[in-house]
Amino acid sequence: MKLVFLGTASAFPTPTRGVSCTALQHDDGSVWLFDCGEGSQIQLQKSTLKIGKISKIFITHLHGDHMFGLPGLLCTLANGQDPKMLEAKIIDIYGPHGLRKFIATTLSLSRSPLAYRIRVFEIIPRSDQYPENWNDWEVDHSLEERFKLPQEQEYNKIEYCSKIKGWKLMDQNNLVVHAAALEHRIPSFGFHIHEGETPGQLNVAKLQEIGIKPGPLFGKLKQRKTVEFEGKTLKPEDFVGPSIPGREVVILGDTCNSDELLNFTKCPDMFVHEATMENSLQEKCIEYGHSTPKMAAEIAIKCGAKFLVLFHLSPRYKPIDDNSEDGSAMTILKEAQEYISSKNSNMKVDVAHDFKEVVIIRG
């Protein structure tokens, strides 16, 4: 698994930073996108990733810098692909209520037929996530019944589950994804991706020593089942190594309080949190629903994260290069490092720039 940062600026894109878009590339090559700000399809072309490998798109919240690139990406996502393969292609899109109306309105007004199908999963926010002034804008976030996209395969609403204190988005291919509510100016979500355990290694040499050849018994032992062989009882623990724990990744949307992630995280291998402005601007930062490096590091330590990556920086912070000084992204990184040191934590930390790639290491 690796992360590829495709857009690391907040608010608006500049020639040196795109707006929010983060790719999670799985071991099988498939790609999940987290947010899709304007220009993400161009950033993808410039990256090492293949657009055709995208299988799922998660939108953290409906601010423009996180979703205005989605209609364009959906229109070009199938470019150059085999039409036969496209017949079976389905892209899953997860995001807050209102996302389906956004997709349907933009694609139908622009009359953009898709060469594949989509499934939309709308996360229905809890009532306390809406700001007081929510009804100042007379917007219906639901889609009119008849306003259905021809390419829409399925539509699902996902409600909050008070038992797990979050939203369960999916559980397939040994991967479970939950959403947690984040405090922001509009409903915003953090995504928690948890890979299940991988079975331990089979001691093939030991098995062959007692005369068992590769075959069905190998599989049963690997599945931790006790088997009989020539009158002997073979216990899996004698032939299979310890299970390999799955990786745990957290990718958050905009927030000034991400404590609800604590309901899901154990010791995340990777924790991707926004840090829009430096510590001295904390008051302004919180007013706009954002975090400082200190705030991000604080919750990451609480969650027991092993590696914190900061992104979603105000465009005022230029990417770090050889000449970086105070005022660049170096300021954000240093402030996080100082806080982490002050807490005697050994959590690693870095600040993302566009096209940065970070491998997610197990354990």
Add this chain to the structure above:
Amino acid sequence: MKLVFLGTASAFPTPTRGVSCTALQHDDGSVWLFDCGEGSQIQLQKSTLKIGKISKIFITHLHGDHMFGLPGLLCTLANGQDPKMLEAKIIDIYGPHGLRKFIATTLSLSRSPLAYRIRVFEIIPRSDQYPENWNDWEVDHSLEERFKLPQEQEYNKIEYCSKIKGWKLMDQNNLVVHAAALEHRIPSFGFHIHEGETPGQLNVAKLQEIGIKPGPLFGKLKQRKTVEFEGKTLKPEDFVGPSIPGREVVILGDTCNSDELLNFTKCPDMFVHEATMENSLQEKCIEYGHSTPKMAAEIAIKCGAKFLVLFHLSPRYKPIDDNSEDGSAMTILKEAQEYISSKNSNMKVDVAHDFKEVVIIRG
């Protein structure tokens, strides 16, 4: 006046070409944008233009590569501007019916308040502009009554006028803009911008010779009024040079037939026409509602254009550079040049690349 090409690719943006966006910079520095594909706000930042100088936006048609950058641009158009000045700022947006719903839906779902006001002018297509399969998509292009943007100052519908065979969009500050219907897969428009005459130069030396000093009489003569001075009758034609004819610019949307422009053009100084694919692909080109270099040159000559600029090239045609060969945009340019020569026309022709600037010369 000058044109700045900000996006010259058709269909989808690439790292070397943005999608449709063309700026017309007036002599007073104000900027009109024609189309606003995804990423236009980044292209504007990279150009010599100032985003804050944009006063009007014209959208030729509702395909994504011509308007998906509009919501993002509207959100950042006022960045860094004096809040006092913004109170008086109004941006006029012209485009086909459905554009208002696109703007209102994207801005309200993303909860993007604008720091200035907008006026939307929707061009209502003639019934024959809709394709046969128009109703396959059950889309209501009108906006629900209550779905009004707080920043919307005014909304106007502009109907076809059979007398002028087009749509009259505006007439202010000595500039008249009309829209003409273009043949395409969805309603598409070409814009005809006509500057009025500028009064001729006053012969100041001659006036001072007979004892008239700069003042009200100067102004009256310049306005071609006869004046009395110390018992003498002064005729304007004796003191004012010939009026300077205004410039005429045509900027078109996607089309495979732009003959209706002939209803407006006299001898346009600048004619900006799409040329999506080379001549040998004419059949495919027309199937998708597009033009070849030959088709573009043909109508430009018919209109009496002095300068034809081709844009909206398929991304397969790389921009021209020192190593350009066949297969690049050079192919498009050569085919247009050959056709123009074969017709013994002396019309100038060029092919646009991103950030190309072309000054529009009078006469």
